Amino acid sequence: MKNISDLRKSYERAELDESASHADPLQQFEQWLKEAISSEVPEPNAMTVATVGSNLRPSTRVVLIKGYDAQGIVWYTNYESRKGHELAGNPYAALQFHWVELERVVRIEGVVERVSDAESDAYFHSRPLDSRIGAWASPQSEVISGRTVLVTNAAKYAAQFLLQPPRPPHWGGYRLKPDNWQFWQGRKSRLHDRLRYSLEADGTWLRERLAP
Structure with missing residues (x-):
């Protein structure tokens, strides 16, 4: 068996440049998500949701994105699950998409709220x-x-x-309203491209390059 510390990969598929990226992170996300879907990567809609409990211990799990727009990112789950209890006590969460085949990662942070009963009902009955x-x-x-x-x-x-x-009363949707996005594109020699979008007080997005 190969030593895990010896596993290596050179990232050389694409690049992420400020001049070629969207000024609005939602548009950049939509472009990358559509490319992940069209490339037929396994479960392009799978995302990791990270929450923090009252004991300050973080926990993660993988769920499926079910919608996105200017209001935020939506998924559905059991409100009485661990993540449900943790979000009730601390409404801040982080999401991560990892499209391995495209050498891309998207990280999203923000506050989470429940979607309306009408939205939850509509999605539940479509399942x-x-x-x-x-x-x-x-x-x-x-x-x-x-x-x-x-x-x-x-x-x-x-x-x-x-x-x-x-629809069970304990089941429905959450919407994360982003205030911070990060887009990571693997590059050769570990000199990866990493752009961060931070929500400003006036509602605009500040785009900055971060060292990888």
């Missing part, structure tokens, strides 16, 4: 039936005795709701 039942069946982040608990719960709620399960 496949088994996913809607799963939202009822899984007491996310809680200790369970075994997988049988999930299977039993799924059968119970499927019988109860048939083809029309309502």
Whole structure:
């Protein structure tokens, strides 16, 4: 087995220059996301969500982005999960996209709020039936005795709701409203390109290059 400290990769696919990047980070994100999708990288919509609990210990997990616009980045989950409890106590979070094949990383920081009930309802009812039942069946982040608990719960709620399960009151969307973006493009000799966008008081974005 190769020693992990000897693993190396030279990043040479692309570059990220201030003159060629968008002044608005959302436009830059949209461009990169579309390129990740068109390049058919595995799960281009997967992002890591980092939150911090009352004990000041950070935690991360991977979720799927379900929407983005000038208001922020949206995903859906169980409000009673660990991340839900942590966001209730500390609404600040960080997101990260890592498109390995494109040698790109996007990092986003900001405050998080719940989306409206109407938005959560609309997305919930667009999901496949088994996913809607799963939202009822899984007491996310809680200790369970075994997988049988999930299977039993799924059968119970499927019988109860048939083809029309309502959205659980403990399930819905979050929106992160960015105030800081970073775009990282791998470059040769570890001299990577790294641009940061910081939200100014007047609502404009300050774009700066950071040393990698």
